[in-house]
Amino acid sequence: MQISLTINGKSHSNDIEPRMSLVHYLREVMDLTGTHVGCDTSGCGACTITLDGNAVKSCTLLAVQADGCEIMTIEGMANGEQMHPIQEAFKENHGLQCGFCTPGMVMTAVDILKSNPNPTEEEIRHGLEGNFCRCTGYHNIVKSIQQAAEQLNS
Amino acid sequence: MIPSKFDYIKASSISEAVKLLGKHGYDAKILSGGHSLIPAMKLRLNRPLVLIDISGISGMNTITEQGGEIIIGANCTHSQVLKSDLVKNKLNIVTQTVKCIGDIQVRNRGTIGGSLAHADPSSDYPATILACEAIIEVEGKNGSRTIDAIDFFQGIFTTSLAEDEIITAVRFPKVINGNYQKFFQSASRFAVVGVAVVKDGDSVKVGVTGVSDTPYRAIAVEDAYSGNSDAGSHAIDNIEVMSDHFADVEYRSHLAKVYVKKALEA
Numbered sequence: 001m002q003i004s005l006t007i008n009g010k011s012h013s014n015d016i017e018p019r020m021s022l023v024h025y026l027r028e029v030m031d032l033t034g035t036h037v038g039c040d041t042s043g044c045g046a047c048t049i050t051l052d053g054n055a056v057k058s059c060t061l062l063a064v065q066a067d068g069c070e071i072m073t074i075e076g077m078a079n080g081e082q083m084h085p086i087q088e089a090f091k092e093n094h095g096l097q098c099g100f101c102t103p104g105m106v107m108t109a110v111d112i113l114k115s116n117p118n119p120t121e122e123e124i125r126h127g128l129e130g131n132f133c134r135c136t137g138y139h140n141i142v143k144s145i146q147q148a149a150e151q152l153n154s
Numbered sequence: 155m156i157p158s159k160f161d162y163i164k165a166s167s168i169s170e171a172v173k174l175l176g177k178h179g180y181d182a183k184i185l186s187g188g189h190s191l192i193p194a195m196k197l198r199l200n201r202p203l204v205l206i207d208i209s210g211i212s213g214m215n216t217i218t219e220q221g222g223e224i225i226i227g228a229n230c231t232h233s234q235v236l237k238s239d240l241v242k243n244k245l246n247i248v249t250q251t252v253k254c255i256g257d258i259q260v261r262n263r264g265t266i267g268g269s270l271a272h273a274d275p276s277s278d279y280p281a282t283i284l285a286c287e288a289i290i291e292v293e294g295k296n297g298s299r300t301i302d303a304i305d306f307f308q309g310i311f312t313t314s315l316a317e318d319e320i321i322t323a324v325r326f327p328k329v330i331n332g333n334y335q336k337f338f339q340s341a342s343r344f345a346v347v348g349v350a351v352v353k354d355g356d357s358v359k360v361g362v363t364g365v366s367d368t369p370y371r372a373i374a375v376e377d378a379y380s381g382n383s384d385a386g387s388h389a390i391d392n393i394e395v396m397s398d399h400f401a402d403v404e405y406r407s408h409l410a411k412v413y414v415k416k417a418l419e420a
């Protein structure tokens with residue numbers, strides 16, 4: 001089946017099987033391997049991307065459902081060599097250790113800060129309910145998002 | 155995990171979706187947000203040959219106020235409902251309910267129509283639909299009809315929808331005094347117990363999810379209510395309480411009473 005969509009600002013058109021998940025389309029057809037597959041069962045959030053600006057778990061969408069949509073993956077966040085303020089804040093605050101969960105954390109942070117530019121610590125923690133990190137204990141991830149919020153508002 | 159093969163059709167109107175359902179019968183499944191159906195298909199618990207995607211049908215994703223009622227289109231996502239000021243101001247119990255569904259990503263995809271049609275015994279909406287006495291609007295090959303909340307849920311993953319029917323909207327009366335209380339499954343965030351209470355003068359309506367394989371109106375609590383939370387002790391009268399690895403019968407029964415009391419006190 002033919003789908004056309006925009007990924008990180010560029011238009012793409014591909015012929016794919018309807019049963020292909022969006023994350024497999026991104027990783028295997030588009031070669032965008034920054035989006036990770038952790039659980040493949042909608043639990044961990046490693047596969048989070050934004051679809052028309054909203055964070056979604058791409059392991060639980062079919063690529064055909066994204067036909068006509070705008071997708072942003074972690075690869076689309078930086079502006080050339082210039083990291084996005086959320087990425088910069090993760091780097092500054094040790095918001096990652098192994099980094100497996102990080103693309104999903106960053107893309108969820110985009111949604112958190114879009115709906116709520118000045119989140120409290122509690123609101124950030126609730127916002128991350130769908131993203132698991134097995135390394136950091138979350139503390140520095142929360143700090144990173146707090147700093148990114150300050151940066152984006154300044 | 156890859157689903158078995160299927161054809162994917164994007165319906166552009168309700169009548170087209172109903173026609174396609176009629177044509178393909180048991181082989182077809184409606185797809186809305188996909189956040190219950192796709193996981194089931196990936197595990198091959200469900201193997202439809204045809205998926206009819208209704209998410210693009212215009213007019214099915216609006217929230218409106220009409221004649222004293224709030225009407226939520228079946229395709230409204232939990233996020234959309236959570237962000238609606240109309241719902242927040244006139245139907246706050248629904249705002250409270252959707253706020254505790256899953257996580258941001260799940261709320262961005264899951265819909266009210268999909269949640270009700272799926273009828274997961276641990277889902278949140280059913281308790282609130284029951285306590286609010288909402289009305290479910292459906293359309294099938296014989297036209298449209300409405301189903302009262304109390305008649306909708308028939309058992310585990312089972313509703314009174316006919317094979318060829320789809321939910322188009324849910325109608326709620328305005329609720330001034332209502333609240334939803336939930337005890338979460340710690341990993342999945344579904345409800346181990348969820349209780350919705352709507353108070354109107356001296357009377358209450360109580361909807362309970364997660365406790366039995368079918369969500370129910372706690373009539374015994376409603377009858378016993380005398381202005382305080384004591385009636386909560388009747389939460390499971392005449393109810394067969396379910397047991398799973400999150401909570402056995404004894405623990406779940408205890409939680410049901412505690413959460414009904416909490417909701418009556420709130």
Ligand SMILES: Cc1cc2nc3c(=O)[nH]c(=O)nc-3n(C[C@H](O)[C@H](O)[C@H](O)COP(=O)(O)OP(=O)(O)OC[C@H]3O[C@@H](n4cnc5c(N)ncnc54)[C@H](O)[C@@H]3O)c2cc1C
Pocket residue numbers: 042043060183184185186187188189190191192193208228229254255256257260263264265266267268269270271272276277278279319320321322342343344345
């Ligand atoms: C990780 C995770 C956590 C979750 N946590 C919670 C939670 O805490 N509480 C909770 O309540 N839910 C939870 N859910 C479920 C979520 O809310 C689902 O999205 C919702 O139950 C189904 O809505 P959907 O639009 O995704 O339906 P789909 O998956 O598209 O469809 C589900 C079923 O309903 C049918 N269907 C869909 N729309 C219609 C319609 N309009 N008319 C007739 N039939 C229709 C489909 O054919 C299918 O059988 C969770 C899901 C996930 C993946």
Ligand code: FES
Pocket residue numbers: 036037038039040041042043044045046047048057058059060
């Ligand atoms: S890989 Fe999608 S949620 Fe875990």
Ligand code: FES
Pocket residue numbers: 095096097098099100101102132133134135136
């Ligand atoms: S940094 Fe390793 S899982 Fe989060």
